[in-house]
Amino acid sequence: MLRVWGRTNSSNVMKVLWLLDELGLAVERIDAGGAFGRTGTAEYRAMNPLGLVPTLEDDGFALFESNAILRYLCNAHAPGNSFYPAEPRARGTVDAWLDFQQTALNRPQSVVFAGLVRTPPEQRDNEAISAGVTEAGRIWGILDTRLESRPFIAGDGLTLADIAFGVHAHRWFVMPIARPDSPHLHAWYERLLARPAYRRHAAVTPS
Ligand SMILES: N[C@@H](CCC(=O)N[C@@H](CS)C(=O)NCC(=O)O)C(=O)O
Structure with missing residues (x-):
C-alpha cells in the first residue's frame, strides 16, 4: 500500500494526492508537517532529510521532493501513462x-x-x-x-x-x-x- 506523509493544505502534498486520484491508486495518508509535526523525528528525517512534506513510502522505499514523487508514481505504478510520456x-x-x-x-x-x-x-x-x-x-x-x-x-x-x-x-x-x-x-x-x-x-x- 502506498503511504503519503503530509497535510492536505500543502501545495506539494496536493500534487501527489491529485495524481494518485487521477491514476486511481489507493493510498494511506498520514497528517504531517505544520501543526501536525511528526517531521522532526530521526525516522522521518531518514526518509526526508529536510523534514518537509510530502514523503512517499512504497513498500519499504521512501521518496521526498514532490516532483520526483510524481515521476516515480508514473514510472512505477502507471508505466505508459500519458501524464509522463516515455518519448x-x-x-x-x-x-x-x-x-x-x-x-x-x-x-x-x-x-x-x-x-x-x-x-x-x-x-x-x-x-x-x-x-x-x-x-x-x-x-x-x-x-x-x-x-x-x-x-x-x-x-x-x-x-x-x-x-x-x-x-x-x-x-x-x-x-x-x-x-x-x-x-x-x-x-x-x-x-x-x-x-x-x-x-x-x-x-x-x-x-
Ligand atoms: N521541494 C520540496 C518542498 C517541500 C516543502 O517545502 N514542503 C512544505 C509544505 S508545501 C513543508 O514541508 N513545510 C513545512 C511543514 O509543513 O512543516 C517538494 O517539492 O517536495
Whole structure:
C-alpha cells in the first residue's frame, strides 16, 4: 500500500494526492508537517532529510521532493501513462516545466501565499508580498503565452507539468491580489476545474 506523509493544505502534498486520484491508486495518508509535526523525528528525517512534506513510502522505499514523487508514481505504478510520456522529447518537455515550476514560480508564489493566507495583517511584509505578486505574475505570464496555442502545458493532454503548476493556479486565482490579465491561463485553469480530482485536492479554500 502506498503511504503519503503530509497535510492536505500543502501545495506539494496536493500534487501527489491529485495524481494518485487521477491514476486511481489507493493510498494511506498520514497528517504531517505544520501543526501536525511528526517531521522532526530521526525516522522521518531518514526518509526526508529536510523534514518537509510530502514523503512517499512504497513498500519499504521512501521518496521526498514532490516532483520526483510524481515521476516515480508514473514510472512505477502507471508505466505508459500519458501524464509522463516515455518519448524523449515529450518527456523532456514535461521535465522542463516541472523544473521551471520549482525554480521560478515556487519562491515568489510562496511569499504571496504565506503573506496573505498564513500571516495576520499586522505582521505582513507588504513590500515583499507586492514584489512576489509582480514576479509570480511574470512567471504566470510565461504560462499564459505557452497556453495560447495548446490546451495543456505540454500539449493536448494533462501531464505532470499541469499538476505541478495547477495546485498553485487555484491559489493564484482566488487570492485577493491584482493579477495581470491572462486569458489563456484562466481558460486552462477552468479546464483543470472540470476535473473532479483537481477539485477534490487542489481547488480548495487556501489555508
Ligand atoms: N521541494 C520540496 C518542498 C517541500 C516543502 O517545502 N514542503 C512544505 C509544505 S508545501 C513543508 O514541508 N513545510 C513545512 C511543514 O509543513 O512543516 C517538494 O517539492 O517536495
